[in-house]
Amino acid sequence: MTDEQINNLKEALQFSPNNAVLRKMLADALFNLTRYNEAENEFKTLIETDASSSAKTGLAKCFYLLNKIEAAHILLDEILKNEPDHAEANFYFAKACFSKGDYKQAKQSYDFASGLNDDFEDLDFEQQINQKLRESGMAVANLTENLDENDEPFFADMEKPKINFSDVGGMDKVKEEIALKVIHPLTNPEIYKAFGKKIGGGIMLYGPPGCGKTHIARATAGEIKANFISVGISDVLDMWQGNSEKNLHSLFQKARNSTPCVLFFDEVDAMGASRSDMRSNSSRFLINQFLEEMDGVKHSNEGVLIMAATNSPWYVDAAFRRSGRFDRIIFVSPPDIKAREEILNIYLKDKPTDNIDVKAIVKNTEEFTGADMKALVDIAIESKLPESIKQNKVLPINTTDLKKAVSLVKSPTKEWFSSAKNYALYSNEGGQYDDILKYLNIKK
Ligand SMILES: Nc1ncnc2c1ncn2[C@@H]1O[C@H](COP(=O)(O)OP(=O)(O)OP(=O)(O)O)[C@@H](O)[C@H]1O
Ligand SMILES: [Mg+2]
Incomplete structure (x- = not known):
């Protein structure tokens, strides 16, 4: 667009200042002429009448190119909350994150944007991100392709807990179920085999925060003098696409190489959570990978006790709960x-x-x-x-x-129960949350 055309547009807008189509044309034209300051002003005016994501993305791009990184970051974050699949917003979000030094997020958003739309493939930028990730000591997907099976995943620590069941107050029923489901099969495998009971699967603990889910998982390991590996699912998810499966596999391998071992997944809801999540495709992939590892098809999980904890079992993907997986779901209530x-x-x-x-x-x-x-x-x-x-x-x-x-002390459980109650009343398939109703003294 020439200067003259721009002036014509401006003139037209004086007569109809609320004409969003014209305003957008002008803002885009200024942007394309790298007149970012002027474009910024036009986008700002535009947003007053048209708060669409394309107008906001325009403004965010101006912010970014004018080196107002923080403003760009915040605005893009907001756009992506409403529209996670917006390729251009993801692309500029990656750029803003890169400028802020958040290379992991930059990689993730860039991969996502370029996967959605080839126009956002930027090999130079990709290289820059990879370079930074290498410098900061993080593994880059294509560099770790030959990762040895026994290489340690860098986000999981292993310990031998010193606490056991005597350090856990109450929870008698939970202790009993854990003993029956995971401890006895481990200590008396012949008996279980003789009765044709398949050993395996896992226990999922759920309940309000602070009631001892993590604590009893650790104590379970201590009780049988096993190793304990605790890993937050968000740690696994945080790995960018392509590499998380590898990390998940090496995590299971680490447990298999250290039997007896309690492999504990904390906040497991994050894995099945929010389908509209930006990473939904990769998380679907990850769930399948997780289930494959858990089923122990290719590698035996003998001697590995798999436990998981969550505050929001209703967000956990149903596939996890199928028989042979987390088929024991135990409510960890506040202590009586x-x-x-x-x-x-x-x-x-x-x-x-x-x-x-x-x-x-x-x-x-x-x-x-x-x-x-x-x-x-x-x-x-x-x-x-x-x-x-x-x-x-x-x-x-x-x-x-x-x-x-x-x-x-102000206890946090009220809040948890107020939402848990709704799930137990209205989304209680197979009576899976009956324990919550029982605890609250609600009759079905
Ligand atoms: N039954 C219990 N016996 C002894 N200590 C407990 C018990 N429950 C909780 N605690 C103490 O409270 C701390 C917090 O509990 P824990 O982290 O296990 O809760 P959580 O259920 O995993 O909570 P969140 O859902 O927030 O992860 C524990 O480290 C432990 O010190
Ligand atoms: Mg916990």
């Missing part, structure tokens, strides 16, 4: 009064205390989680520290300290 007493005693065990009336404290901790009970002890100890330092001696904590702490 007896369990709260036990938990408090566990955390007071090695602390300097003065005649504590545990029963009196626990009475006022309705709805507290295990984490809350632990917090009571932490808060009480903290309150004693300044005075102890001053007097240069250890002052034991007492009932009053703990009672004071009770008033400071």
Whole structure:
């Protein structure tokens, strides 16, 4: 477009300033002439009458090219929330992320954009990202193709937990189910085999935050002196497409090479979550890969106990719950009064205390989680520290300290139950969430 045509457009817009089509033409023309400052102004005006993603993307591109990276990043993020498949927005988002030094996200968004639309293939840019990823020590998909099977995935640590079931207060039913489902098959494989019981599958724990899901998974490993590998699914998903399957495989291999081993997947809901998710294709792929590894078709999972935890079982892909997989789904409820007493005693065990009336404290901790009970002890100890330092001696904590702490703790379970209740009432296929209703005393 020539200068003259641009002037004509501007003139026309003086007569009809709200004409979005004309405004868009003008903004695009200015952009193409690399007059980004002027284009920015036109896009801003345009958005007042037309808040479409194409107008917003135009503005975001101006921001980016004018080196207003933060503004571009925020705007693109917003566009992608509403329209995750917007190729151009993904492309510029990748650029903005790159400028901000978030190379992993840059790679992911770039791959996604170029996969959606060839126009956004930019080999120079791709090389730059890969270079940065290499420099920062992260594996790049095509570099790790020959990755040795036994190479360690870099996001998983292995430990031998020192805690066991005696460090877990309450949860008697959960302990029993874990014993039946995973511990006995491991310690008495002949008996299970003799009865023709297939060993394998896993346990999925669900419930409100802080009630001990992660804690009991770790204690399970300690109970049978097994290795423990804990991995957040979001860590796996965070790996960009193409490489996550490899990481998942080497993760399982690591567990298979370290039997007995508890392989624990935390926040497993993230894997099946939100279909409109930007990475939906790759996550579908990943789910299949996960199920294949879990089924142990190519490599035996003997001696590997697979456990998973989630706050939102309703988001977990149904394929996970099929028989032989996570076919035991266990509700980890907040501790009842007896369990709260036990938990408090566990955390007071090695602390300097003065005649504590545990029963009196626990009475006022309705709805507290295990984490809350632990917090009571932490808060009480903290309150004693300044005075102890001053007097240069250890002052034991007492009932009053703990009672004071009770008033400071705010439990998060109410919120969880208010949404869980809806799932249990209206999306309770096969009675899978009956335990929630039972806990809430709701009759079906
Ligand atoms: N039953 C319990 N016995 C002893 N300690 C507990 C118990 N429940 C929770 N805790 C303590 O609270 C902390 C937090 O619990 P944990 O991380 O296991 O909760 P979670 O259910 O996994 O929560 P989230 O859903 O947020 O991951 C644990 O590290 C542990 O110290
Ligand atoms: Mg947890």
